[in-house]
Amino acid sequence: MKRLLTLSAALAMTAGLALAEGAHVMSSGTVTKIDTKWNKITIDHGPLENLDMPAMKMVFDVANPAMLDGLSEGAAISFVADRVNGKLTVTELTK
Ligand SMILES: [Cu+2]
Numbered sequence: 001m002k003r004l005l006t007l008s009a010a011l012a013m014t015a016g017l018a019l020a021e022g023a024h025v026m027s028s029g030t031v032t033k034i035d036t037k038w039n040k041i042t043i044d045h046g047p048l049e050n051l052d053m054p055a056m057k058m059v060f061d062v063a064n065p066a067m068l069d070g071l072s073e074g075a076a077i078s079f080v081a082d083r084v085n086g087k088l089t090v091t092e093l094t095k
Contacts, residue, residue: 025049026078026092032057034073039065041090048081051088061089071095 029045044057060081062068067090071077080092 026080026094028076028078031071031073031075031077033059034068034071036065036068039068041068041071043077043079043090045079045081051081051083058088061087062093063089063091067093 027048029043033042042059078094
């Protein structure tokens with residue numbers, strides 16, 4: 001019985017980790033504008049679950065200017081957006 005309890009505790013921990021990982025899920029969008037001078041990107045994005053935001057077109061800061069390298073307007077991307085110092089910022093981006 002004790003072993004069973006230990007196992008269920010381990011399962012509960014795993015579920016908790018899965019939830020935390022879920023908040024990190026990639027969102028999809030289309031790049032509509034790239035601003036390398038101010039390190040901003042405009043994305044026509046689908047719903048952002050972690051930010052509780054519906055689909056829309058909006059401007060984000062980018063966490064790292066290198067994320068804009070090789071990116072072109074009209075590109076379909078997967079990305080993670082989060083609030084960094086109160087600003088909506090793209091923290092991960094893949095083409
Ligand atoms: Cu938005």
